[in-house]
Amino acid sequence: MGTAESTCIEMGLICGKAASSAARSASPCICQSVRYILNHMVQYTKARLDASFAALSDATRRGVLEQLGRADASITDLAEKFHMTLTGMKKHVGVLEQAGLVTTKKVGRVRTCKLGPRRLAEETAWIEEYRQLWTSRFDELDRVVEELKQKERVDGRKRRD
Amino acid sequence: MGAKGEIDPTSGKNRTTVERKSERELVVTRRFNAPARIVFEAWTKPELLKRWWAPKSFGVSFLSCEADVRTGGTYRFVFRHAASEQPMEFFGRYIEVTPHSRLVWTNDEGGEGGAVTTVTFEERGGETLVVMHDLYPSKEALDAAIASGSTCGFSETFEQLDELLVTLSTSVGRS
Numbered sequence: 541m542g543t544a545e546s547t548c549i550e551m552g553l554i555c556g557k558a559a560s561s562a563a564r565s566a567s568p569c570i571c572q573s574v575r576y577i578l579n580h581m582v583q584y585t586k587a588r589l590d591a592s593f594a595a596l597s598d599a600t601r602r603g604v605l606e607q608l609g610r611a612d613a614s615i616t617d618l619a620e621k622f623h624m625t626l627t628g629m630k631k632h633v634g635v636l637e638q639a640g641l642v643t644t645k646k647v648g649r650v651r652t653c654k655l656g657p658r659r660l661a662e663e664t665a666w667i668e669e670y671r672q673l674w675t676s677r678f679d680e681l682d683r684v685v686e687e688l689k690q691k692e693r694v695d696g697r698k699r700r701d
Numbered sequence: 702m703g704a705k706g707e708i709d710p711t712s713g714k715n716r717t718t719v720e721r722k723s724e725r726e727l728v729v730t731r732r733f734n735a736p737a738r739i740v741f742e743a744w745t746k747p748e749l750l751k752r753w754w755a756p757k758s759f760g761v762s763f764l765s766c767e768a769d770v771r772t773g774g775t776y777r778f779v780f781r782h783a784a785s786e787q788p789m790e791f792f793g794r795y796i797e798v799t800p801h802s803r804l805v806w807t808n809d810e811g812g813e814g815g816a817v818t819t820v821t822f823e824e825r826g827g828e829t830l831v832v833m834h835d836l837y838p839s840k841e842a843l844d845a846a847i848a849s850g851s852t853c854g855f856s857e858t859f860e861q862l863d864e865l866l867v868t869l870s871t872s873v874g875r876s
Contacts, residue, residue: 596724597724670719670727670729671717671718671719671729673756673759674717674719674729674731674833675717676756676758676759677753677754677756678715678717678731678733678753679714679756680752680753680756680757681733681740681743681753682714682715682733682734683752683753684743684749684752684753685733685734685735685739685740685743686735688735688739688742688743688749689735689739692739
């Protein structure tokens with residue numbers, strides 16, 4: 541079973557705990573997963589995706605995450621930066637906070653925001669998995685392209701000769 | 702996200718970048734050290750496509766690779782994976798084929814909700830920047846594709862996330 545399971549893990553599948561039992565029985569899990577690896581590698585779970593989308597569907601909220609990636613900031617700072625009212629910014633931060641992307645802490649009268657423990661880790665991990673696949677594909681494509689270039693050079697020389 | 706076409710310092714190869722542009726789109730970029738006509742050829746001749754589209758490191762291989770690469774033409778790829786008895790099929794139609802610069806195809810194996818893939822080839826100084834863009838018809842289509850791809854069940858984390866989402870959608874609904 542080692543092969544199937546390690547392939548499954550290598551591919552960064554989202555099967556989680558189900559992976560080992562799935563590998564043992566070569567269940568549709570792997571088949572499905574491989575299917576999706578190939579088919580645009582959309583191996584998010586629905587929940588994971590919904591969470592990201594709900595929070596990230598808004599340009600301001602994406603901007604806030606980007607900003608917090610650089611440095612922690614208070615809600616007042618963020619409101620100023622994004623030309624918003626305090627109330628408006630509080631709402632956005634609330635959505636991000638509930639999705640686990642941002643945490644806030646009140647010290648005195650100032651509420652400071654920073655990237656949450658979940659941060660964009662899952663998002664990033666998924667993008668990275670997808671990138672891995674395309675990197676592998678393109679590395680092989682490089683070889684094909686090199687061959688075609690060589691062939692063209694040889695053919696070109698032949699024509700000249 | 703790094704600059705398009707930068708070199709990966711660890712491998713010395715051209716870097717592949719992936720960016721999610723929106724809830725409906727994904728964009729992949731990569732530079733190739735060859736003119737566009739050569740890169741284009743490798744994407745449009747089935748016997749060449751076959752050599753790179755199913756990378757060995759992913760444990761998949763082609764059972765068959767048919768591609769009639771011209772506007773209105775169709776493709777059908779059949780893969781095999783060591784862990785699965787059932788072959789996997791991918792098929793669709795080429796909507797646009799503009800030699801050396803642009804390819805557009807549909808991904809029909811998933812029914813209505815499939816993405817439309819656009820690949821552009823931009824040549825500059827003997828190099829080619831490939832930009833691949835997957836556009837899903839709607840957020841729901843992408844969600845559905847994803848949901849059907851995750852039949853393995855959720856890990857604890859995701860279950861917790863589900864609970865969070867319920868809270869989230871209720872509170873958003875209220876405001």
